[in-house]
Amino acid sequence: MAKKTGLSRQAYEPIPEGEEYEPFIPAGESPAEFTIKAAVAGILFGITFGAANAYLGLKAGLTISTSIPVAVLTVAAFKVMSQVGIKSTILEANMSQTVGSASSSVASGVIFTLPALFLWGLDPGLLQMTLLAMCGGLLGVLFMVPLRSFLIRGEHGRLPYPEGTACAEVLVASEVGGGKAKNVFRGLAAGAFFKFLVSWLKVIPDEMHARVPFIKKAELGCEASAALFGVGFILGPRIAAIMVGGGLLSWLVIIPIIAWWGEGMTTPLYPETIQTIAQMEPGRLWTRYVRYIGAGAVATGGLITLIRSIPTMIESFKVGAKQLRRKLKDSADIGPRTEQDLPLSVIGIGALLLVGVMAGVPAVFADLPSFGPRLVAALLVAVAAFFFVTVSSRIVGLVGVTSNPTSGMTIATLLATSAIFLAFGWTGDAGKAGALTVGCVVAIAASIAGDTSQDLKSGFLLGATPRRQQLGELIGVLSSAAFVCMAVLLLDKTYGFGTEELPAPQATLMKVVIEGVLQNSLPWGLVGIGVGIALVCELFKIPSLPFAVGVYLPVATMVPVFLGGLLRWNAERTAPDEAEGSERRERGVLFGSGLVGGEGLLGVGIALVAARLGRAPHGIGTAWAGDFGQLATLVAFGLLALIFWRLSVRKEA
Numbered sequence: 168m169a170k171k172t173g174l175s176r177q178a179y180e181p182i183p184e185g186e187e188y189e190p191f192i193p194a195g196e197s198p199a200e201f202t203i204k205a206a207v208a209g210i211l212f213g214i215t216f217g218a219a220n221a222y223l224g225l226k227a228g229l230t231i232s233t234s235i236p237v238a239v240l241t242v243a244a245f246k247v248m249s250q251v252g253i254k255s256t257i258l259e260a261n262m263s264q265t266v267g268s269a270s271s272s273v274a275s276g277v278i279f280t281l282p283a284l285f286l287w288g289l290d291p292g293l294l295q296m297t298l299l300a301m302c303g304g305l306l307g308v309l310f311m312v313p314l315r316s317f318l319i320r321g322e323h324g325r326l327p328y329p330e331g332t333a334c335a336e337v338l339v340a341s342e343v344g345g346g347k348a349k350n351v352f353r354g355l356a357a358g359a360f361f362k363f364l365v366s367w368l369k370v371i372p373d374e375m376h377a378r379v380p381f382i383k384k385a386e387l388g389c390e391a392s393a394a395l396f397g398v399g400f401i402l403g404p405r406i407a408a409i410m411v412g413g414g415l416l417s418w419l420v421i422i423p424i425i426a427w428w429g430e431g432m433t434t435p436l437y438p439e440t441i442q443t444i445a446q447m448e449p450g451r452l453w454t455r456y457v458r459y460i461g462a463g464a465v466a467t468g469g470l471i472t473l474i475r476s477i478p479t480m481i482e483s484f485k486v487g488a489k490q491l492r493r494k495l496k497d498s499a500d501i502g503p504r505t506e507q508d509l510p511l512s513v514i515g516i517g518a519l520l521l522v523g524v525m526a527g528v529p530a531v532f533a534d535l536p537s538f539g540p541r542l543v544a545a546l547l548v549a550v551a552a553f554f555f556v557t558v559s560s561r562i563v564g565l566v567g568v569t570s571n572p573t574s575g576m577t578i579a580t581l582l583a584t585s586a587i588f589l590a591f592g593w594t595g596d597a598g599k600a601g602a603l604t605v606g607c608v609v610a611i612a613a614s615i616a617g618d619t620s621q622d623l624k625s626g627f628l629l630g631a632t633p634r635r636q637q638l639g640e641l642i643g644v645l646s647s648a649a650f651v652c653m654a655v656l657l658l659d660k661t662y663g664f665g666t667e668e669l670p671a672p673q674a675t676l677m678k679v680v681i682e683g684v685l686q687n688s689l690p691w692g693l694v695g696i697g698v699g700i701a702l703v704c705e706l707f708k709i710p711s712l713p714f715a716v717g718v719y720l721p722v723a724t725m726v727p728v729f730l731g732g733l734l735r736w737n738a739e740r741t742a743p744d745e746a747e748g749s750e751r752r753e754r755g756v757l758f759g760s761g762l763v764g765g766e767g768l769l770g771v772g773i774a775l776v777a778a779r780l781g782r783a784p785h786g787i788g789t790a791w792a793g794d795f796g797q798l799a800t801l802v803a804f805g806l807l808a809l810i811f812w813r814l815s816v817r818k819e820a
Contacts, residue, residue: 200256209642216236222669223763224278226392239757242337245259268618277299277655289596296656307556312509334625355768384426389723397758399734401756413714438690534604547583559617573617576613
């Protein structure tokens with residue numbers, strides 16, 4: 168009976184040699200697990216949060232793990248079904264979140280890379296984008312399967328897999344599906360309503376700006392974004408503060424220094440070709456100079472994160488090769504239900520087929536002119552994906568999905584691919600697009616491997632059947648890829664990439680990396696300053712990657728993230744005890760996830776309306792507020808913060 172109150176202590180501690188972990192559902196039992204109901208629920212929730220995460224990533228350059236929100240919504244939906252006699256099991260709920268969470272990883276890889284093609288004017292079609300997403304997602308799942316036995320079972324208690332363990336706890340605590348699920352729905356409603364006011368009705372300005380006195384061309388701002396506010400709460404105060412610190416460095420230090428230094432110049436300074444520095448507004452100074460500094464900092468931060476992981480990479484790669492050799496000797500599904508993976512023959516044949524599809528189907532690497540270059544690209548994908556899937560699967564066990572250095576892995580892939588393409592003389596548009604699409608497939612593979620690892624950890628704790636979960640991951644990839652790519656195309660058609668609404672920062676960075684290698688077109692002095700900033704951060708023990716992201720993005724984007732982190736800090740600080748602080752954090756994370764989903768979904772909804780009408784909604788406009796428009800935005804944002812605070816600190820009845 169103790170099982171019914173939560174996971175056992177074994178869930179968090181290494182298992183003594185000779186003993187086996189006893190999951191929540193024993194291996195000898197076989198409750199319903201892979202059902203049509205679970206698959207359909209996962210697909211629907213996956214499409215929903217995949218589209219929302221695509222919007223968030225294009226806007227802010229980061230995405231969130233959606234396993235827990237999908238699990239909460241699944242439990243709530245299944246409880247409603249139980250009221251009309253449709254019973255469900257905990258393993259069905261776990262299957263739903265396994266299928267549903269795959270879409271966010273697909274979205275991450277797509278939006279971090281493919282918008283660069285649009286920025287080059289090489290617009291890909293839906294077919295190519297979907298094929299790239301599917302190839303990356305399927306490779307990531309397949310390459311992770313042989314690692315499960317060692318990483319999930321063998322390293323139990325040493326690799327915590329935080330999101331996977333938390334998701335299992337949510338599913339075990341069945342009462343979470345009642346009261347706490349309300350916070351996700353409330354967040355969805357609040358995020359959508361706020362986005363409706365700002366971007367559909369347009370009754371309040373979408374940003375607040377203020378010049379800083381006594382500092383030349385210094386400016387502060389704050390986006391009216393419920394999603395960014397929610398992201399800040401999810402990330403927590405430390406990372407949020409570091410990110411806003413990078414933004415403040417850009418807008419209160421670097422831009423004023425550039426303005427002061429270039430005040431007397433009479434000609435434009437490269438890469439600007441029209442205006443002198445004295446003529447440029449702060450926003451243009453940031454676009455023309457600071458973004459290159461930020462790009463150098465982000466690339467360096469990502470590579471430093473990657474370099475730090477080299478010992479783990481080497482160990483993980485050795486483990487992966489060892490596990491592969493062992494399974495080649497004995498690939499039969501022998502053992503209890505909870506230890507049965509997809510057959511190794513499926514993994515090998517599936518991987519070979521995917522490499523064949525990438526090389527043989529022109530639509531995948533559509534910009535590469537012939538079979539030879541496509542084969543080179545496909546082999547590069549296979550090698551890099553196998554390596555980084557192994558790395559990603561282990562790293563997320565230590566730091567979680569949110570801290571997985573996928574961008575660093577993608578940058579490393581792009582650098583290596585671009586160098587090889589340069590050696591072959593493929594330096595034109597076809598070479599740039601080919602290198603980017605290789606990076607896209609690898610990014611998706613590494614991202615989905617991290618998600619798969621967390622899901623398999625949840626299944627290990629709960630007593631799920633691994634091969635069924637692995638099949639669920641494959642279905643999640645196949646069912647969400649086209650919808651995520653359609654959302655990206657709609658967002659581009661409505662807002663355009665590289666605009667203030669959707670700056671697509673990660674994809675812009677990948678574009679800069681490829682151009683830098685293939686065309687040597689970067690202002691290397693500015694990039695070098697960014698490299699120096701990242702190195703100084705590391706010298707002072709400041710995490711360089713989140714700080715660099717702050718340098719790279721507008722400070723107006725970072726301020727709501729910081730405010731969300733500040734709200735979480737205050738909610739936890741004022742809690743009467745540690746247990747209540749943990750409860751407040753969980754309630755706030757669920758509401759914050761809802762804010763992300765609500766704003767993202769309405770953003771996609773606006774894109775659908777725009778595609779139908781041929782234009783974005785005109786709205787009412789802010790003329791009614793006169794000179795007090797920014798004050799109206801401040802009041803609306805303050806009300807959202809008050810609601811967020813009350814829902815975080817208030818216990819559910």
